[in-house]
Amino acid sequence: xxxxxxxxxEAVGAxxxxxxxxxxxxxxxxxxxxxxxxVFVADEMRLPPALQSDAGAVxxxxxxxxxxxxxxxxxxxxxxxxxxxxxxxxxxxxxxxxSGINSxxxxxxxxxxxxxxxxxxxxVVEENAEIGEGTRVAxxxxxxxxxxxxxxCLLYPRVTIYxxxxxxxxxxxxxxxVLGSDGxxxxxxxxxxxxxxxxxxxxxxxxxxxxxxxxxxxxxxALVETRIGRGTKIDNLVHIGHNCRIGENVxxxxxxxxxxxxxxxNDVVLGGQVGIAEHARIEEGVMLGGQSGVLPNKxxxxxxxxxxxxxxxPLQQYxxxxxxxxxxxxxx
Numbered sequence: 001x002x003x004x005x006x007x008x009x010e011a012v013g014a015x016x017x018x019x020x021x022x023x024x025x026x027x028x029x030x031x032x033x034x035x036x037x038x039v040f041v042a043d044e045m046r047l048p049p050a051l052q053s054d055a056g057a058v059x060x061x062x063x064x065x066x067x068x069x070x071x072x073x074x075x076x077x078x079x080x081x082x083x084x085x086x087x088x089x090x091x092x093x094x095x096x097x098x099s100g101i102n103s104x105x106x107x108x109x110x111x112x113x114x115x116x117x118x119x120x121x122x123x124v125v126e127e128n129a130e131i132g133e134g135t136r137v138a139x140x141x142x143x144x145x146x147x148x149x150x151x152x153c154l155l156y157p158r159v160t161i162y163x164x165x166x167x168x169x170x171x172x173x174x175x176x177x178v179l180g181s182d183g184x185x186x187x188x189x190x191x192x193x194x195x196x197x198x199x200x201x202x203x204x205x206x207x208x209x210x211x212x213x214x215x216x217x218x219x220x221x222a223l224v225e226t227r228i229g230r231g232t233k234i235d236n237l238v239h240i241g242h243n244c245r246i247g248e249n250v251x252x253x254x255x256x257x258x259x260x261x262x263x264x265x266n267d268v269v270l271g272g273q274v275g276i277a278e279h280a281r282i283e284e285g286v287m288l289g290g291q292s293g294v295l296p297n298k299x300x301x302x303x304x305x306x307x308x309x310x311x312x313x314p315l316q317q318y319x320x321x322x323x324x325x326x327x328x329x330x331x332x
Contacts, residue, residue, distance in 0.1 A: 036056055111125045229250065240262075264276075
């Protein structure tokens with residue numbers, strides 16, 4: 001959907017310099033931009049090539065002092081404004097799709113689909129499910145019994161949501177994700193040696209503005225709930241076990257894994273392939289480097305402190321130990 005620069009400037013909180021009637025359809029890099037795209041520059045050195053590009057407009061920073069025949073959107077944080085512009089244009093696209101339920105979808109009579117929601121081809125919506133206004137459920141998704149999905153959500157193809165799961169507003173779930181499946185809980189019969197399933201009757205709650213990557217799996221609670229806090233961003237191929245509590249604005253990179261009962265507090269950043277064992281706690285603002293491992297029941301604390309290695313320890317300590325090992329190897 002086309003948006004005028006005046007609309008975009010208002011949406012992202014930028015100051016418009018130039019013709020506000022110019023229409024923009026998308027965002028792009030400086031090298032690939034067309035006259036219907038907007039680009040951004042984060043420093044003054046990149047401004048000249050942006051102004052010489054084919055872009056219809058440039059989002060730039062307060063450092064801009066030059067006059068330009070090309071319209072400018074001036075912001076204190078141009079990269080953030082660019083991201084918001086992309087989301088604003090995407091929302092326009094989503095709203096332009098229309099609404100309604102595709103004829104091939106199977107929607108139970110007791111399910112409630114709000115006005116403005118879109119249910120695409122071959123979607124299954126089971127009994128007592130609720131889908132909020134402006135939400136799009138793409139082809140092949142399965143929405144289980146009693147699932148509640150808020151407003152303005154976007155589910156990409158073949159997402160599976162197990163019964164009684166709750167999604168807040170503006171949640172994005174990428175293709176192939178599985179939400180609310182049973183946790184990995186078993187009890188061993190010592191006499192027979194067999195494993196018997198422990199009840200998995202809790203639920204999964206995903207709060208507002210969460211994004212969940214492709215083929216990620218998040219288990220329901222065993223007897224209580226698994227909860228993903230507001231604004232958390234989860235990459236592809238992540239597994240979060242039962243009874244985990246993930247705080248707000250947490251960032252989790254690809255292939256990370258969480259055992260049952262893990263607590264991750266607000267504003268934590270986890271690199272790729274991090275493994276966290278059962279009942280560990282990662283306190284607010286901690287950063288964990290890629291491939292770090294956290295032992296069972298361990299507590300990591302220190303806002304802004306980076307941890308690395310297995311077992312995870314403060315970065316400076318980890319680097320000193322690596323240096324000591326290197327010296328020892330040279331002596332041998």
